[in-house]
Amino acid sequence: MNLRENDGSIKAIAIVAIIVVIFVIGIVATLINNSLKPVQTIKQDPNEYFTLYSLDSTVGVVNRKGDQIIESKYTQIYIPNQSKDVFICFSDDENYSVLNSKGKDIFTEYSSVYPIVISDSTLEMEKNVLSYENNGKYGLINYDGKRLTDAIYESVASLPNKPGCILVKKDGLYGVLDSQGKKIIDTKYNSIKGDEYCSAENEYLKTGYIVSEKTNSGIIYGYIDYNGKILLEPKYESITRNVEYDNDDIYLTFMEKGKKGVIKNKKIIIKPKYQSIVFYELSNIFVVNRNGKYGFFNNNGDEILKTDYTSYSIAGNYISVKKDDSMMLYDVHGNIVNTNNYKSIVETSNPSFFIAQNEQGYYSIISKDIQIENNYTNITYAFDNFFVYTTEEGKSGVLNLYTGIEIEPQYDYIIVLENINALEARIGNKVDMYSKKIEKVLSMEDAIVQKVNDEYVSIYSNSEIAYINKDGELVNNTEVFKEAKLYTYKADDEKWGFADSTGKVIVECKYDRVTELNEFGFAGICQDGKWGVIDEKGKVIVVPTYELETYYAPSFLGKYQYENLDSAICKELEEK
Numbered sequence: 001m002n003l004r005e006n007d008g009s010i011k012a013i014a015i016v017a018i019i020v021v022i023f024v025i026g027i028v029a030t031l032i033n034n035s036l037k038p039v040q041t042i043k044q045d046p047n048e049y050f051t052l053y054s055l056d057s058t059v060g061v062v063n064r065k066g067d068q069i070i071e072s073k074y075t076q077i078y079i080p081n082q083s084k085d086v087f088i089c090f091s092d093d094e095n096y097s098v099l100n101s102k103g104k105d106i107f108t109e110y111s112s113v114y115p116i117v118i119s120d121s122t123l124e125m126e127k128n129v130l131s132y133e134n135n136g137k138y139g140l141i142n143y144d145g146k147r148l149t150d151a152i153y154e155s156v157a158s159l160p161n162k163p164g165c166i167l168v169k170k171d172g173l174y175g176v177l178d179s180q181g182k183k184i185i186d187t188k189y190n191s192i193k194g195d196e197y198c199s200a201e202n203e204y205l206k207t208g209y210i211v212s213e214k215t216n217s218g219i220i221y222g223y224i225d226y227n228g229k230i231l232l233e234p235k236y237e238s239i240t241r242n243v244e245y246d247n248d249d250i251y252l253t254f255m256e257k258g259k260k261g262v263i264k265n266k267k268i269i270i271k272p273k274y275q276s277i278v279f280y281e282l283s284n285i286f287v288v289n290r291n292g293k294y295g296f297f298n299n300n301g302d303e304i305l306k307t308d309y310t311s312y313s314i315a316g317n318y319i320s321v322k323k324d325d326s327m328m329l330y331d332v333h334g335n336i337v338n339t340n341n342y343k344s345i346v347e348t349s350n351p352s353f354f355i356a357q358n359e360q361g362y363y364s365i366i367s368k369d370i371q372i373e374n375n376y377t378n379i380t381y382a383f384d385n386f387f388v389y390t391t392e393e394g395k396s397g398v399l400n401l402y403t404g405i406e407i408e409p410q411y412d413y414i415i416v417l418e419n420i421n422a423l424e425a426r427i428g429n430k431v432d433m434y435s436k437k438i439e440k441v442l443s444m445e446d447a448i449v450q451k452v453n454d455e456y457v458s459i460y461s462n463s464e465i466a467y468i469n470k471d472g473e474l475v476n477n478t479e480v481f482k483e484a485k486l487y488t489y490k491a492d493d494e495k496w497g498f499a500d501s502t503g504k505v506i507v508e509c510k511y512d513r514v515t516e517l518n519e520f521g522f523a524g525i526c527q528d529g530k531w532g533v534i535d536e537k538g539k540v541i542v543v544p545t546y547e548l549e550t551y552y553a554p555s556f557l558g559k560y561q562y563e564n565l566d567s568a569i570c571k572e573l574e575e576k
Helices: 011-020
Strands: 049-053 059-063 068-074 076-078 087-090 096-099 112-119 124-134 137-141 155-158 166-170 173-177 183-189 192-194 209-215 218-224 230-236 238-241 251-256 259-264 267-274 276-280 285-290 293-298 303-309 311-315 318-323 326-331 336-338 344-347 354-357 363-366 371-376 378-383 386-390 396-400 404-411 413-416 423-427 430-434 440-445 448-451 457-460 465-468 487-490 496-499 505-511 522-527 530-535 540-546 555-557 560-564 568-571
Touching: 049 068, 059 076, 068 076, 068 087, 087 112, 112 155, 137 155, 166 183, 173 192, 183 209, 209 230, 209 238, 218 238, 230 238, 230 251, 251 267, 251 276, 259 276, 267 276, 267 285, 285 303, 285 311, 293 311, 303 318, 311 354, 318 344, 354 378, 363 378, 371 386, 378 413, 386 404, 386 413, 396 413, 404 413, 404 423, 440 457, 440 465, 487 505, 505 522, 522 540, 522 555
Parallel strands: 049 568, 311 344
Antiparallel strands: 049 059, 059 068, 076 087, 087 096, 112 124, 124 137, 155 166, 166 173, 173 183, 192 209, 209 218, 218 230, 238 251, 251 259, 259 267, 276 285, 285 293, 293 303, 311 318, 318 326, 326 336, 344 354, 354 363, 363 371, 378 386, 386 396, 396 404, 413 423, 423 430, 430 440, 448 457, 457 465, 487 496, 496 505, 522 530, 530 540, 555 560, 560 568
């Protein structure tokens, strides 16, 4: 098959991208069927297939067992969905084949098949649907080759800000299909885009649609919710959703006659009188700006403070404002708290606390009842009542807002681990780990601290491996990797091997360094500075012959090195 050329910079994918990426230009929106069902969230199955980059610069495909299933003879291979055996294999810049895991041509009944690109920068693609071409028009098929739509569209693309939904163009107008090819929005609009709303619980399920219509007076916008119901008829100069607000209410900032207001669901709660409006989720506050002055409303549209202030900062349940060179601190109900003069006040993840900076650049901790000032050059909120502080001498420690210093300022720096109630404190080459209770749980020289998953963190060096849970408590590797068949095991002579969950040694302790079994059932073994691979049965797949330069402990898939950065891939390694 021959693909048309593109002026993109990325070889083959640029050719694909020009066909599947649509330039959405503004104009027209009308009614849609109110009975349409909401689009379901797309869940990705575990990765089964990986692009293999070989030593001779060709590429192939490897499965999760470490077996090469597509020969390394292509210039590039794209795997739109790493759980499906559909591979776009380019033999040069223009010619490509669509193959399955047996290396056979598939979808031969279609003249051309293309992935639908979600992001050009990461080459992320739609996981459940592909496009095909027939006589210059496009349709959709699924990964089993089932025709979902006829080739009746001028273009197909991933809907901006709503992956899993497909933007289609017909007779110059746009509509939206779901990943089964069913109609969500008729092709009646000149532009459609997702409203950027995404929640941890529902992902893109409740993302709505912003649509536009061209009139004699210009472009006007409306809003359609995720159920396909028109919430706002197209009549506004602009519409944006306050994407931070994570509940069933929809807050939209709109512009009318050059001024902005806020609509909650269908009701205007802040009249359009302002140049800008910003919403702060943790405080449930809208900040409005009119003629360079700021005012404040709650999420019901009730005015908290009039539009009288020249600057502000929001910190949890408090609002710091400046007026006539005076700084004042209010709570979110408009009650004054104090009038101390701060340069800035920054919110923390705990709405009861915030961090202030004075005119001299020193930091303070402020709550409703307590204020701590001590010429700190930096303060970071950790968790509970704990804060990391830095002194003028550049040393860091930890204090409890209510009981005082917990850790004296002795460290070069202290890091609050992401989503883990634990602290990583470093001084020179030594790492000390502190739990949620600010108890030191371990010390390790030349350690690397690495997240395992949302529940656990590993701390390891060339000679030690340790694990902590979400509260910073030390746990065994058998707790962290509950489904593993083997676990790293260190003998009294400092050599490493592998044992089962009962502690019975399965792989002799003769290695200088090892890694845990990864999700594919492979682990690294290191001897005399060279790496090899074993499988979950303890069988040596590759004797230690790889010389690797890597900061983190390497991961393997069969005899190949496994990496998961922008995408999961494998690399062929040279044996030495």
